[in-house]
Amino acid sequence: MDQILEYVVGDGLVMIPALFVIGMIIKGTAYIRNELIPVILLGISLALTPLLLGGYDAANIVQAILVTGAAVLVDQTAKQIGYIKNEEETK
Numbered sequence: 368m369d370q371i372l373e374y375v376v377g378d379g380l381v382m383i384p385a386l387f388v389i390g391m392i393i394k395g396t397a398y399i400r401n402e403l404i405p406v407i408l409l410g411i412s413l414a415l416t417p418l419l420l421g422g423y424d425a426a427n428i429v430q431a432i433l434v435t436g437a438a439v440l441v442d443q444t445a446k447q448i449g450y451i452k453n454e455e456e457t458k
Contacts, residue, residue, distance in 0.1 A: 375437065379430045382416050386438035409435045 375383075386408050393404050409432070416431035417423045 375433050376420065376430055378420055379416060379434050382412060382419065382431075382434040383437045383441065386412055386435060387441055390438065390442060405435070405439050408438060412438075 389411060390404050390408050393399055393407060394401065399407065412431040412435040413428065416434055417427035420427040420430055
């Protein structure tokens with residue numbers, strides 16, 4: 368996680384928890400399959416992150432991709448830690 372955050376500019380960090388929350392909201396709906404959530408988050412990030420960072424240029428689009436990756440990484444890491452704890456408790 369720290370390796371990804373080395374490349375994200377400070378102003379873009381606010382998008383990581385925002386995308387995480389949006390992903391949780393989307394997951395709560397019954398209309399969207401879980402497999403599509405990262406793609407939807409990427410679309411949202413590609414639309415909003417460059418606006419937050421000052422415009423649509425190559426650097427800001429890369430930032431949008433990085434913050435989406437970080438948000439998905441946080442979610443998946445939390446899930447894996449939960450799986451490990453559950454396995455240890457059942458042993």
